[in-house]
Amino acid sequence: MQAEWEELARRNWLEESDSQQKPIPPSVSPGYYFSTTNPFRDQPNAFIEGQEKARQGDLNAAVLLLEAAILQDPNDAEAWQMLGTTQAENENEQAAIASLQRCLELRPNNLQALMALAVSFTNSGLLREACDALRRWIRHNHRYRHLVQDSRGPTSPLQDVLLLFQEAALLNVDGVDPDLQTGLGVLYNLSSEFDKAVEAFSAALSVRPQDYLLWNRLGATLANGNRSQEAVEAYSRALELQPGFIRSRYNLGISCINLGAHREAVSNFLTALNQQRRSQSCSQQQMSANIWAALRIAISMMDRPELFQAANMGDLDLLMAAFQVGDL
Amino acid sequence: MFIKRQGRHHYLIELNANVEITLKSRKDYLTGDNSDIIPTDTIKNTVHALAKIKGVNTIEQFSLDLCHHFLTSFNHVLRAKVYMEEAPWKRLNKNGVEHAHAFIYSPEACRFCDVEQNLGTPVVHSGVKDMKVLKTTQSGFEGFLRDRFTTLQETKDRVFCTTVYSRWRYNKVQDVDFDAACCIFIIYSPDSLFLFLHLYTFLWPTFVEEIEIVMPNQHYFTIDMTKMGLNNKDEVFLPLDSPSGNITGTVCRKQRARL
Numbered sequence: 141m142q143a144e145w146e147e148l149a150r151r152n153w154l155e156e157s158d159s160q161q162k163p164i165p166p167s168v169s170p171g172y173y174f175s176t177t178n179p180f181r182d183q184p185n186a187f188i189e190g191q192e193k194a195r196q197g198d199l200n201a202a203v204l205l206l207e208a209a210i211l212q213d214p215n216d217a218e219a220w221q222m223l224g225t226t227q228a229e230n231e232n233e234q235a236a237i238a239s240l241q242r243c244l245e246l247r248p249n250n251l252q253a254l255m256a257l258a259v260s261f262t263n264s265g266l267l268r269e270a271c272d273a274l275r276r277w278i279r280h281n282h283r284y285r286h287l288v289q290d291s292r293g294p295t296s297p298l299q300d301v302l303l304l305f306q307e308a309a310l311l312n313v314d315g316v317d318p319d320l321q322t323g324l325g326v327l328y329n330l331s332s333e334f335d336k337a338v339e340a341f342s343a344a345l346s347v348r349p350q351d352y353l354l355w356n357r358l359g360a361t362l363a364n365g366n367r368s369q370e371a372v373e374a375y376s377r378a379l380e381l382q383p384g385f386i387r388s389r390y391n392l393g394i395s396c397i398n399l400g401a402h403r404e405a406v407s408n409f410l411t412a413l414n415q416q417r418r419s420q421s422c423s424q425q426q427m428s429a430n431i432w433a434a435l436r437i438a439i440s441m442m443d444r445p446e447l448f449q450a451a452n453m454g455d456l457d458l459l460m461a462a463f464q465v466g467d468l
Numbered sequence: 469m470f471i472k473r474q475g476r477h478h479y480l481i482e483l484n485a486n487v488e489i490t491l492k493s494r495k496d497y498l499t500g501d502n503s504d505i506i507p508t509d510t511i512k513n514t515v516h517a518l519a520k521i522k523g524v525n526t527i528e529q530f531s532l533d534l535c536h537h538f539l540t541s542f543n544h545v546l547r548a549k550v551y552m553e554e555a556p557w558k559r560l561n562k563n564g565v566e567h568a569h570a571f572i573y574s575p576e577a578c579r580f581c582d583v584e585q586n587l588g589t590p591v592v593h594s595g596v597k598d599m600k601v602l603k604t605t606q607s608g609f610e611g612f613l614r615d616r617f618t619t620l621q622e623t624k625d626r627v628f629c630t631t632v633y634s635r636w637r638y639n640k641v642q643d644v645d646f647d648a649a650c651c652i653f654i655i656y657s658p659d660s661l662f663l664f665l666h667l668y669t670f671l672w673p674t675f676v677e678e679i680e681i682v683m684p685n686q687h688y689f690t691i692d693m694t695k696m697g698l699n700n701k702d703e704v705f706l707p708l709d710s711p712s713g714n715i716t717g718t719v720c721r722k723q724r725a726r727l
Contacts, residue, residue, distance in 0.1 A: 233726070356727070360725035361725075391725045432589065
């Protein structure tokens, strides 16, 4: 009987029945959804202030300021890029993808946007799109573009790009290129070779030890490779460097769930949601849906039905009181 | 019921909708002031009107549209809950050719959904119920714990029958193919719920975050005919209404950390 099921899985039974229905639309996002009420709409120097807010860790305010900057000048590629990376840090993946894609429409060779997009696609399980973004990264990178060849062997898109990055890494005999290593780390995550991904991110961190994004990426790689305890340490480093880093706090909560520390998990999720809410003019929509979903799961493991109901209702105040989570 | 006509080819979906809304105000209870109340008659009309205005593609999408309408058209609605069941109309089929506009009611399974939204992201569950399935062989039950009250005999081969109830939750509501997620697992039913949940997770789409399954074990017993001098080789059975065991389980997706 087990063999029957494995056969089904091999034949991708579910995908076969899919093919009779209309295909799911590709990952092209419908465009960026701007906040409906933006108090910074006409703010001068919105971009610079947005950058400053992001640096301070007030991600929600940063998002609003960057949106304002874009509404004032819709072709500001730098603002789109910053908005994309900030939304990713704020645990809003769809918004991040939409922003970064818009940035790349304006500036197709923007390496940071390509790398950030590859990460977002990886998080969303979109392997082909992630590989595509990384391939474009190499192609637009002066140091490595000569490695790209058009000949496509019978290997998969993932193996193709992985080979490219590995060849590129061999070129760096006298030093580590942290961006290249980040790309390698992302690719090894996609191929589930988590130990190699850990090595790559660690190499990048040796050059940039204060880069909280890298600490989070290392942590996430460790977590997805079932090294939850080490993941917690990496996330803690990231949060020391940037306490407002919502994504890392979300990840920390997830690792707490995996380690069976449900109370700590809930505490982390509530802290993150409170940070988002506390920021100026943040509506319910601007809190991350992912964090709410993870919070529901953590509470469901605690056998407290009244709190689970509160989580479904989105009653943050009740939950914060119940778990004694105060303002940071 | 909603009909969509594309030339001579007609599509239909018939559903039963249950809509609940929760209001912010209490003056209707405290002072008898009705000015905030949205009559249930209006709610009923809204369901009809939205079917016309937005069309009905899947019950999940229609439920989402209804919730969105009530939460955005009024500023005193706190929460909207919609439960829908879809009538099992199946297109008539002759020799593999589907009929353009004739259908037959085929209650193999009842598809339902519920959507709840409180001013934030809606939470969508879908499910199937009343799906009665049976297999006549390749089902067994052995190796269970025996104590002094155990009389059940181990068996390697038996008739297995159940009525499946399953409900699952989505982790996102945009760009979801709700039809694909409504996977019919009639053909291969398992020996035990454990194996079923474990193996079904190989197949479930990435946008399903949790699934609950309830399966009562509906027994068919071989009738003992030895007193009539007959050797019943598992050919004649007696279905048993009750008592029956009830097996339930819930599996949820392990969250991935985000790079």
